[in-house]
Amino acid sequence: MPLPPGRVLKKGVKICCSSLSGTTLVVVTHSPAHAAQASRVLRLLDGRVLVEAMG
Numbered sequence: 001m002p003l004p005p006g007r008v009l010k011k012g013v014k015i016c017c018s019s020l021s022g023t024t025l026v027v028v029t030h031s032p033a034h035a036a037q038a039s040r041v042l043r044l045l046d047g048r049v050l051v052e053a054m055g
């Protein structure tokens with residue numbers, strides 16, 4: 001059964017992130033767990049950067 005649009009399995013995210021090591025990838029998420037895996041996180045509000053964090 002296919003997943004509804006916007007739904008990603010956690011296992012798939014781990015595989016995807018590990019295989020893209022060293023690659024620039026823009027990810028938009030509401031998940032703190034997914035954001036925590038990034039080396040750089042920008043938090044936005046109304047199209048403006050509120051916080052920039054380097055991991």
